[in-house]
Amino acid sequence: MLPWFDNNWRPLYLAPMAGVTDSVFRRLCKEQGADVCVTEFVSADGILHRNLRTREMLNFRAEERPVGVQLFGADPKHMADAAKAVIDWVAPDFIDLNFGCPVNKVVCKHGGAALLRDCPLLERVALAVVKAVEPLPVTAKIRLGWSQEMINATTTAMALEQAGISAVAVHGRTREQGYSGVADWQAIARVAETVSIPVVGNGDLRGVDEILLRLRSTRVRGLMIGRAAMTSPWLFRQARRFLDHGEMVPDPSIEERWSHILCHCRMAVAETGTEKHAMAAMRGRLMAYSKGMPGGRSLRAELQQVSSIAQVEAISRRHLAWFNSENVAEEGLVFEGPESFSNSISSAPGRVGEASHFASS
Numbered sequence: 001m002l003p004w005f006d007n008n009w010r011p012l013y014l015a016p017m018a019g020v021t022d023s024v025f026r027r028l029c030k031e032q033g034a035d036v037c038v039t040e041f042v043s044a045d046g047i048l049h050r051n052l053r054t055r056e057m058l059n060f061r062a063e064e065r066p067v068g069v070q071l072f073g074a075d076p077k078h079m080a081d082a083a084k085a086v087i088d089w090v091a092p093d094f095i096d097l098n099f100g101c102p103v104n105k106v107v108c109k110h111g112g113a114a115l116l117r118d119c120p121l122l123e124r125v126a127l128a129v130v131k132a133v134e135p136l137p138v139t140a141k142i143r144l145g146w147s148q149e150m151i152n153a154t155t156t157a158m159a160l161e162q163a164g165i166s167a168v169a170v171h172g173r174t175r176e177q178g179y180s181g182v183a184d185w186q187a188i189a190r191v192a193e194t195v196s197i198p199v200v201g202n203g204d205l206r207g208v209d210e211i212l213l214r215l216r217s218t219r220v221r222g223l224m225i226g227r228a229a230m231t232s233p234w235l236f237r238q239a240r241r242f243l244d245h246g247e248m249v250p251d252p253s254i255e256e257r258w259s260h261i262l263c264h265c266r267m268a269v270a271e272t273g274t275e276k277h278a279m280a281a282m283r284g285r286l287m288a289y290s291k292g293m294p295g296g297r298s299l300r301a302e303l304q305q306v307s308s309i310a311q312v313e314a315i316s317r318r319h320l321a322w323f324n325s326e327n328v329a330e331e332g333l334v335f336e337g338p339e340s341f342s343n344s345i346s347s348a349p350g351r352v353g354e355a356s357h358f359a360s361s
């Protein structure tokens, strides 16, 4: 029913991330090789109240397809009506149901991960939406369970399959964990072994090697990449190339990274219309990009204050001049991994001078 699983294809999804996976970022990730995108989650009630901000979050361009709109809410009728309204407004390729959001504001209204504690209601929500929008496919995204004591992803996935859900993405953490600890891929594998609908595995995929490992060692039918895409959106291209042709694509050069970052800034400004506004919103994104760069800590100090594209261009020129003059790459300066700011070059022995040199240059 979902054509991107046909012929044993293993799709790479861009994970929905509120405040991150807007239309501009989805387009950039699609260009890099992401197969399927999902919007940031939107509230069913926001849709029914015709909230303008919610309406804007639904917009996408043709090149983002296949794209799903992710809804959250706990009232079956509201969810079904909202899904129908979404289809009338923007005609997505599928509807995705959020049963994993750990945020208190959502959970206290019984939405997101709260439904993992109420499987009958979760099933009713899923069934109501499936019936309301058929033949359009409906997918769902869940966590392993509410807490370590309440791991129930397998029974939840079975209930979703029963309700007519076409595929389920499983984030290998519990609600209680939030984003801490590590994703439990054995638990994801158990879900993939149990249900017949495609299971998309999600959690801590940061490199081609991990992507291969998870595809080879589990029966997941696709993978979903979240935070690593914020730092290294080219991971999609690298993974796809390896999966299709067995070839390793090297990481982009610093010049290519800056070119990508500036392209993202320009697209964001073009989309928003106001440079100051767009660039203020881009600061978090620039922080994420800088995680993969040498001199990241100094870069972050500069990037978190930008309010124009010209400022980012000037920072990129200084950074490239510093990088090339110090022969940083040849000296084997550590590139930060995507996972942690604390893995900064300034903490590596003998690197403090280089980092601060860039800051003051």
Ligand SMILES: Cc1cc2nc3c(=O)[nH]c(=O)nc-3n(C[C@H](O)[C@H](O)[C@H](O)COP(=O)(O)O)c2cc1C
Residues within 6 Å of the ligand: 015, 016, 017, 018, 019, 020, 039, 040, 041, 070, 098, 100, 101, 141, 171, 202, 203, 204, 205, 224, 225, 226, 227, 228
């Ligand atoms: C900033 C941020 C926003 C997120 N927003 C959503 C969301 O709107 N809907 C959703 O289902 N998951 C959301 N998530 C969870 C991600 O989709 C994903 O499950 C999680 O980050 C684990 O994958 P990763 O280790 O590849 O990042 C969000 C995660 C982050 C970091």
